[in-house]
Amino acid sequence: MANVLVTGGAGYIGSHACKALKAAGFTPVTYDNLVTGWQDAVKFGPFEKGDLADRARLDEVFATYQPVAVMHFAALSQVGEAMSQPGRYWANNTGGSLNLIEAAVAAGCLDFVFSSTCATYGEHDNVVLDENTPQLPLNAYGASKRAVEDILKDFGAAYGLRSVIFRYFNVAGADPEAEVGEFHRPETHLVPLVLDAIDGKRDALTIFGTDYDTPDGTCIRDYVHVCDLVDAHVLGLQWLKDGKGSQIFNLGTGSGFSVREVMDKAEEVTGSKVPCTVGPRRAGDCTKLVSGSTRAITDLGWNPQRSSLEMMIADAWKWHQTGNYEA
Numbered sequence: 001m002a003n004v005l006v007t008g009g010a011g012y013i014g015s016h017a018c019k020a021l022k023a024a025g026f027t028p029v030t031y032d033n034l035v036t037g038w039q040d041a042v043k044f045g046p047f048e049k050g051d052l053a054d055r056a057r058l059d060e061v062f063a064t065y066q067p068v069a070v071m072h073f074a075a076l077s078q079v080g081e082a083m084s085q086p087g088r089y090w091a092n093n094t095g096g097s098l099n100l101i102e103a104a105v106a107a108g109c110l111d112f113v114f115s116s117t118c119a120t121y122g123e124h125d126n127v128v129l130d131e132n133t134p135q136l137p138l139n140a141y142g143a144s145k146r147a148v149e150d151i152l153k154d155f156g157a158a159y160g161l162r163s164v165i166f167r168y169f170n171v172a173g174a175d176p177e178a179e180v181g182e183f184h185r186p187e188t189h190l191v192p193l194v195l196d197a198i199d200g201k202r203d204a205l206t207i208f209g210t211d212y213d214t215p216d217g218t219c220i221r222d223y224v225h226v227c228d229l230v231d232a233h234v235l236g237l238q239w240l241k242d243g244k245g246s247q248i249f250n251l252g253t254g255s256g257f258s259v260r261e262v263m264d265k266a267e268e269v270t271g272s273k274v275p276c277t278v279g280p281r282r283a284g285d286c287t288k289l290v291s292g293s294t295r296a297i298t299d300l301g302w303n304p305q306r307s308s309l310e311m312m313i314a315d316a317w318k319w320h321q322t323g324n325y326e327a
């Protein structure tokens with residue numbers, strides 16, 4: 001079976017991608033420094049501990065496994081942290097990615113699938129966010145990812161590197177079989193925090209701002225199920241193998257939900273109230289991020305099946321209750 005190098009394969013999205021790759025007949029080789037990942041999540045192929053900054057280690061792993069492609073998930077991804085520690089984001093997300101891309105090219109591994117983000121778009125009033133929307137990130141997280149997109153473009157021109165870039169909207173949910181799920185330490189993402197607050201693993205959820213220009217005053221995001229998201233990655237890999245060339249795809253459903261709507265749905269799914277308090281806005285947050293593109297559906301053949309808010313929260317709740325998750 002062909003090997004695919006999965007950076008960040010011990011993380012939330014990467015571990016789900018490994019499961020999907022294995023199901024599609026590939027061997028996912030996880031490369032992860034375990035700073036935010038979790039070794040128990042590496043269940044679907046070999047594990048190689050390593051840091052993106054370690055070029056010699058990367059070269060060794062490319063030589064050992066001869067991967068046919070790279071799926072690059074490893075990154076720091078917290079907006080709040082990116083505002084307070086931007087250097088870590090530039091060094092890890094951009095510098096680390098450059099190192100990885102150079103190692104891939106040196107190894108002759110020229111098919112590359114990259115996790116980018118809707119945070120590269122920034123704030124746009126009344127603009128449909130499609131792949132041609134100008135990228136004006138509000139935080140170092142989005143900026144560090146946008147820079148990698150530029151690197152991929154330049155390496156495509158110079159060395160023939162072919163890339164599929166996915167700009168994720170908000171990823172939620174978990175493997176319905178609960179083999180893997182969402183776990184961050186510390187947790188900062190809305191859905192797991194809501195579930196933690198419901199079952200008392202944490203204090204009340206703090207809503208970051210109720211004075212946004214939205215119907216209920218809270219931020220609006222486009223949530224996509226992690227299983228649908230990783231399915232798109234397998235299609236992206238196939239796209240590259242079919243010789244269709246470099247392309248950028250938004251991965252969102254086109255439906256936006258406010259923080260309060262997510263809380264309401266979680267109450268409906270779990271039958272319990274979400275204890276909450278209202279806090280100030282979180283620096284770096286955009287009012288609304290909703291995908292306005294169907295390119296992934298029309299061109300890639302993506303068919304998201306689990307991305308209703310209800311199913312995402314139900315799958316996350318199931319994972320949450322396995323106890324594999326430690327708050």
Ligand code: UDP
Pocket residue numbers: 079170188189190191193205206207208209219220221259282285
């Ligand atoms: N959010 C919140 N309280 C929290 C965590 C998140 O109100 O404790 C809000 C956040 O301001 C944003 C939305 O929930 O509007 C989604 O945030 P998350 O960190 O999950 O993802 P992001 O949009 O930053 O990628």
